[in-house]
Amino acid sequence: MAFVNMKNKEVQAKIVYYGPGRGGKTTNLEYIYSKFRERIKSDMVSIKTHGDRTLFFDFLPFDIGKIMGYDVKIQLYTVPGQVKYDATRRLVLKGVDGMVFVADSQIEQRKKNILSLKNLQENLASYKKSIFKVPLVLQYNKRDLEKGGVSLLPMETLEKDLNSQLKVPSFPASAVTGENVVPTMKKIISLTMTSLQNVMK
Amino acid sequence: MAYEDNISFTDYSLGQEELERIENVLEEDLIRSGVHSVLLIDMAGNIIAQRDNGDCDHDLYSLAALASANFAAVDTMAKIVGEEEFSLLFHKGENENIHFSKVNVEFLLITIFGKEVSLGLLRLKVAEAVQKINDMWNR
Numbered sequence: 001m002a003f004v005n006m007k008n009k010e011v012q013a014k015i016v017y018y019g020p021g022r023g024g025k026t027t028n029l030e031y032i033y034s035k036f037r038e039r040i041k042s043d044m045v046s047i048k049t050h051g052d053r054t055l056f057f058d059f060l061p062f063d064i065g066k067i068m069g070y071d072v073k074i075q076l077y078t079v080p081g082q083v084k085y086d087a088t089r090r091l092v093l094k095g096v097d098g099m100v101f102v103a104d105s106q107i108e109q110r111k112k113n114i115l116s117l118k119n120l121q122e123n124l125a126s127y128k129k130s131i132f133k134v135p136l137v138l139q140y141n142k143r144d145l146e147k148g149g150v151s152l153l154p155m156e157t158l159e160k161d162l163n164s165q166l167k168v169p170s171f172p173a174s175a176v177t178g179e180n181v182v183p184t185m186k187k188i189i190s191l192t193m194t195s196l197q198n199v200m201k
Numbered sequence: 202m203a204y205e206d207n208i209s210f211t212d213y214s215l216g217q218e219e220l221e222r223i224e225n226v227l228e229e230d231l232i233r234s235g236v237h238s239v240l241l242i243d244m245a246g247n248i249i250a251q252r253d254n255g256d257c258d259h260d261l262y263s264l265a266a267l268a269s270a271n272f273a274a275v276d277t278m279a280k281i282v283g284e285e286e287f288s289l290l291f292h293k294g295e296n297e298n299i300h301f302s303k304v305n306v307e308f309l310l311i312t313i314f315g316k317e318v319s320l321g322l323l324r325l326k327v328a329e330a331v332q333k334i335n336d337m338w339n340r
Contacts (some may be wrong), residue, residue, distance in 0.1 A: 002246065003245075014247065042262060056270060087277060
């Protein structure tokens with residue numbers, strides 16, 4: 001939950017990238033980090049295993065400037081996607097203000113996407129948060145694979161599987177090439193800030 | 202399942218005056234005792250208040266994110282082995298040490314200090330500061 005520092009006129013908000021393992025959450029953050037290198041003062045923090053899988057989380061602080069006189073600091077986090085890391089995944093969700101769900105467009109990942117979204121709903125519920133109320137954006141990642149001849153889940157199938165009830169903004173994307181990575185982030189920041197602004201007024 | 206409607210902001214709120222009082226406690230009880238840097242953070246990793254001796258150039262936002270996650274992980278480990286909590290959380294380094302102290306369910310106090318300060322004195326000072334911060338809430 002966002003912390004507003006009245007004294008320093010600063011708002012800190014937490015946005016978490018969620019989704020199945022090897023879906024591209026870390027790659028999203030790495031792309032953002034490389035793209036906005038000059039605006040991000042600190043290094044990206046990654047807690048990884050030897051196999052380069054996210055063990056705990058990645059963390060990237062991002063200053064987006066002033067909104068209504070407040071300096072807004074967005075903290076971008078990822079969670080580990082692998083099923084076995086549910087305990088640490090839940091810890092990272094504490095105090096979340098906005099979510100990006102990164103789905104894997106590959107056909108064989110269809111079930112994993114659905115299970116991961118269900119897991120997100122359960123983990124948010126453990127903090128008494130409803131997935132229908134938290135600012136949320138869906139990203140259908142790895143669309144670039146289509147050019148390499150890999151057949152992917154059609155956008156309509158992904159929408160039907162994941163977004164038929166949520167009805168939140170969604171983007172086809174490629175974290176590797178950077179396509180729609182920044183629009184996804186801008187969308188979730190704007191949704192998050194709108195939900196905060198309503199309270200700040 | 203009952204959901205909370207207030208999903209936007211922290212359950213606690215701190216006014217300018219309270220933040221100043223907290224910063225004064227951090228300055229007077231800890232920085233003046235030789236501590237290099239001190240952070241009051243919440244369990245989600247937000248920085249609530251911060252003071253240092255002017256010589257520190259640490260990446261505090263990353264430190265706060267890692268510290269809250271580390272604390273949460275250790276706390277969960279404690280529960281797994283049947284402990285309510287581990288009372289001493291301390292990392293010793295060659296030149297810098299980090300001490301974690303739980304203030305209440307929402308807040309953690311992170312202290313970074315060097316060789317000049319003994320762990321015993323630090324724990325005493327931290328306990329005093331934690332008491333003062335908690336008194337502020339209970340008033």
